[in-house]
Amino acid sequence: MKPGQLTDAEIQIALTQVSGWNLEGRELVKTFSFSCYLAGIDFVSRLAFAAEAMNHHPELFIGWRKVSVRLSTHSSGGLTQLDFSLAGQADALMGNQGTTSPEPV
Amino acid sequence: MKPGQLTDAEIQIALTQVSGWNLEGRELVKTFSFSCYLAGIDFVSRLAFAAEAMNHHPELFIGWRKVSVRLSTHSSGGLTQLDFSLAGQADALMGNQGTTSPEPV
Numbered sequence: 001m002k003p004g005q006l007t008d009a010e011i012q013i014a015l016t017q018v019s020g021w022n023l024e025g026r027e028l029v030k031t032f033s034f035s036c037y038l039a040g041i042d043f044v045s046r047l048a049f050a051a052e053a054m055n056h057h058p059e060l061f062i063g064w065r066k067v068s069v070r071l072s073t074h075s076s077g078g079l080t081q082l083d084f085s086l087a088g089q090a091d092a093l094m095g096n097q098g099t100t101s102p103e104p105v
Numbered sequence: 106m107k108p109g110q111l112t113d114a115e116i117q118i119a120l121t122q123v124s125g126w127n128l129e130g131r132e133l134v135k136t137f138s139f140s141c142y143l144a145g146i147d148f149v150s151r152l153a154f155a156a157e158a159m160n161h162h163p164e165l166f167i168g169w170r171k172v173s174v175r176l177s178t179h180s181s182g183g184l185t186q187l188d189f190s191l192a193g194q195a196d197a198l199m200g201n202q203g204t205t206s207p208e209p210v
Contacts (some may be wrong), residue, residue, distance in 0.1 A: 037162055041153040044167070048146040057142055060167040062149070 005078040014084045021087050026078045028071040028087055032094060040067045043093060050089045056082045058090075110183040119189045127193050131183045133176040133192055137199060145172045148198060155194045161187045163195075 006014065015021065021030045034040040044060055044067055051057045059070040069090055071083040111119065126135045138147040149172055150166055156162045164175040165169040173183065174195055 038153065041150060045146060045150055048143065048167075052142055057169055062153075062165040062167070064162055094171055100160075 002076045002078070004080040004082075005076040006074065006080060007042070012080055014079075014081075018084060018087045019091060024070075026072055027069065028079055028083050030087070031066055031068045032090070034065045034067070039067055040065055043067055046093050047086075047090050050093070051086060054082065054086060056086055058086060107113045108181065109178065109185040109187075110181040111185060119184075119186075123189060123196060125196075129175075131177055132144070133188050134144055134173065134183055135192070135195070136171055136173045139172070142170055147172055148172055148195075152191075152195050152197050155198070156191060159187065159191060161191055163191060196199045 011023070015023070021028050023029075032040070032043060034043065040062060044062060047058070047060070047069070056073070061068040061070070063089055069087075071086055072078065073080040115122055116128070120128070126133050128134075132202070135146060137145070139148065145167060152163070152165070154172070161178070166173040166174060174192075176191055177183065178185040
């Protein structure tokens with residue numbers, strides 16, 4: 001196990017501290033829904049700046065009024081606290097501007 | 106065949122008028138590479154505004170200094186002139202800020 005990589009038990013605890021995020025393999029994934037297309041783009045821009053500040057960049061998929069965020073720490077081969085920190089920032093950026101959606105974009 | 110949908114022959118002609126775009130099924134796809142992460146985000150923002158103005162929205166995948174653009178006209182069940190128009194706008198937005206890459210992000 002590489003430095004920083006969370007154990008399965010630690011991941012389960014961390015998952016209780018964020019809302020609507022799902023594990024897919026070794027990735028943390030959530031799809032956000034928006035009332036209009038450009039609201040999703042604004043979310044992406046703000047999340048990207050937060051990611052750049054952390055030097056920890058998510059994969060982002062932009063669809064029609066939906067944005068999927070996919071987090072992992074490639075250098076650690078799994079999930080780390082960085083991923084959960086960025087997940088929390090994504091949720092905070094949303095505020096009341098959108099809703100989350102369980103289905104993929 | 107639905108209104109507006111290009112024939113295979115028309116698609117082949119249109120492909121000669123854009124650079125670096127590939128057909129994947131009924132979609133027009135290109136991956137753009139950037140010198141830094143935020144340059145890719147800036148490209149996405151500008152392309153999104155162009156897309157909104159056309160009311161024709163691409164699927165966008167943002168990776169590490171790479172952005173994949175995937176175009177199709179769902180209402181027509183295939184490719185239309187709208188897709189090639191937006192492809193041309195994406196290329197124009199790039200200017201000299203980035204290079205194109207054949208590999209997926």
